[in-house]
Amino acid sequence: MKKTNKGFSMVELIIVIAIMAILAGALAPALIKYINKSRISTDIQTGQTIATAITTALSNENAFDVAPSGTNSWSMHPLAAADLSGDSFKTEFASALGTTSVPTGKAKKDMQGGSMDQTFYIDLDAASNTIKVYVGDANAANEVYPETGSNLK
Numbered sequence: 001m002k003k004t005n006k007g008f009s010m011v012e013l014i015i016v017i018a019i020m021a022i023l024a025g026a027l028a029p030a031l032i033k034y035i036n037k038s039r040i041s042t043d044i045q046t047g048q049t050i051a052t053a054i055t056t057a058l059s060n061e062n063a064f065d066v067a068p069s070g071t072n073s074w075s076m077h078p079l080a081a082a083d084l085s086g087d088s089f090k091t092e093f094a095s096a097l098g099t100t101s102v103p104t105g106k107a108k109k110d111m112q113g114g115s116m117d118q119t120f121y122i123d124l125d126a127a128s129n130t131i132k133v134y135v136g137d138a139n140a141a142n143e144v145y146p147e148t149g150s151n152l153k
Contacts, residue, residue, distance in 0.1 A: 039107035047144030056096035110151035
């Protein structure tokens with residue numbers, strides 16, 4: 001009588017599973033690093049969007065008149081829900097941002113592996129006409145606009 005087994009043996013299946021486990025173990029760290037880099041890239045784009053929304057809001061004359069200026073500048077100001085409603089600047093800012101909810105960062109770690117929170121910080125200096133946006137912490141290493149800080153490169 002002739003055997004007609006057309007499947008894989010148990011040994012062959014175990015060998016394939018072992019090879020897949022070894023490959024997964026070797027590739028997982030690279031995949032995790034790639035995912036974090038992608039999240040940081042998203043945070044940089046969100047920071048640029050926030051800066052563009054502030055610039056757009058300031059182009060409205062009524063909003064410009066009530067925008068933070070002088071001693072009321074947003075110096076290292078954490079972006080919060082109160083910044084998206086109230087006076088005409090905040091309303092215009094929320095409209096240009098396209099949302100009434102506060103944007104948050106996606107990355108939980110910077111490129112050096114240090115943990116960071118997911119809050120955006122704004123430095124709007126009306127006296128020098130500058131806008132800077134940070135994520136995770138309000139310092140130059142975490143700047144996302146107009147330059148990218150050293151923790152995010």
